[in-house]
Amino acid sequence: MRRFLLASAVAAIACGSPAFAQDKAERIAAAALEAAPVWDGHNDVPIQLRSRVGNVINDFDFRDTLSTASADHSAMHSDLIRLKQGKVGAQWWSVYVSANLSEPEAVQATIEQIDVTKRLIARYPDDMQLALSADEVEEARAAGRIASLIGMEGGHSIGSSLAVLRQMYDLGARYMTLTHGKTLSWVDSATDAPRHDGLNAFGKDVVREMNRIGMLVDLSHVSEASMMDALDVAQAPVIFSHSGARAVAGHLRNVPDSVLARMPANGGIVMVVALPWFIKEDLRTHSANRAGEEARLKALYPGLPSTVEAQLAKWDAENGEPVATISDMADHIDHIRDVAGIDHIGIGGDYDGMPSGPVGMEDVTGYPALFAELAGRGYSQDDLEKISSRNMMRVLREAEAFAASVSDLPPIEYPAGEPRDDSE
Template structure:
């Protein structure tokens, strides 16, 4: 009898141990993603189409891109099969073009990226649906298709023109990241020298006009001062389409607590990024140390690139690159929740715009593992549904409602070329 009782006790302990707890977390995550599939804030497939295929995609098979690896490029992170495995139900596709382009060329290139994205969606219309409104997203998800939206990454894509901004919206762009890596005539980038202390007057009018027409204001990539300036004038909720929490990883691309604390009043969300150097402080520090060592070696051995390369390889062998993990990404989600609240979190992977995601989330199939980690940390199914897509749906509906309330307001007008002339 004693043996039977002891065996029952051991069995009970096993049933409530780590394996059972992980099984419960997996079940909670699976239920959440079934009810509310991931609405991802940023994916760079369109620039991959440009860089790899010159936008010639008539024969491109998006169902499986694992065969896209070359001698110089890893395989793409995204395809229809893997998006399904990752439980992605809606995707913001970035129509990014390089901020180094002269702005008239950037405008043309952005239009080309809108075109190739629409063609990709149309060519895969059995699995994807162009979405221009929150209702479109809801309808596509109900049909089992991946709702496909377009976001511009960087205000260089409008060439200092609110008229171009409005026409980009007419072509289907539904968010714009105010800057990319370069400070513009009207907005400071987080990773370039500031010129305006945030946004200048024209930059604030860009935000106002985006709100008026219903285009979401994306504050990833902008300086902290520009974030605050945008929040000062925004009438609708903002997004950070792919950013982390700066208090967790100090990269300037991440969102500081001073801004997170303002999100409840604004209603906006931080769509937490998977890019390892943004979410893992040890990795960020390692990259900085490597850059410093390379600069030191070049100063020591000018004109001897072979020696520099050999010595740098020796340094790398003795200073192994730290790993970035799913837990690191979850730490950022925890911090955004702690400062801003559960209603202000989303997911913005940045796949196909980075070398790899964290270990276990190397490509778009990794989202269920992330949500299981969050469930293990105590997030409820309702919490996970908000993070997956319900918060993003709320933000888009609020932006649409605000634009509808401004339907009688005239467009903001400038004389042609005036913003640039005023800046110079």
């Protein structure tokens, strides 16, 4: 009996040990990602192809991009080997082009980015498959391929034209971020001076037309007023393809609680970003303080750039930069769950669109570690499957269903060539 009690005590201690808890969390996470691989909301490989190789990819090796480091670029975050290690089963590829381009230039460049994305997918038919619908995502995943969808990052890419929007859909784009870093003639950006207090009349018609054709409305990068206006108009679920919770880190790119509270009624999701400056408040504050110190030094020592550089280096040595971790990203997921609910969370890493992910998630291989962290916090396998991809699948299916229900509605029309100015 004493031996039995001793053995039971030892087993109880082992089960309560940190190592046992970590092993259990990893097993729950692995089971979840096996059943529902990650459907990531935002990856910037296409703009990397443009900036690194000018979209000349016939000899570009996307199986392994670790050798892409150069004097001008660090190594890419994504390739086929690492996407599989990261348990990514579906990927929204961003066809971002600079918001500094004129609208005609942006339209052309976006078409070029759609082209290079499709060509990249076609080069690896055993590993990737273009997906234009929820059913095609399921078909690709059933075949063991990464379902590859196209998302447009910024309304400048439609040149203020609903006709161009519809043609981008026909080319394969299935979401559009309403704007990027600049306020447009019809929508306010989160990181630029507002002009419309949200969306103007044309901007609201953009949302209506996206709903009508089945293109997802992405509210990452837009102002809070624009988020609210879009939610007032939207009749299908919206997404935030790569954003955090503003209550956790105050960057204006993140989603405020006022908007999170509206997610259940809309049915949309916030796909949580990995970008360190968006997920760790201390890091955001440090960056602001450094910018302030640099401005102070330039005001104190005009015409003495070497003095400014030396003094700023001294400040850097005395004020170490905080480090973002997987735990910081998980804190955003916790908060969104608490405010909006488990059905309104996804993952949108922003890999290849930032210098690095947080420690432990520097590239796309880090997703299993994130899901183990969540399992360790008490998320069930069902919860993790919703976050990894099931919520995104539901959103896309609901958007498709709404579009099918209004298929008899005619397109929204505007006279050709008429400017969509701020007065609308």
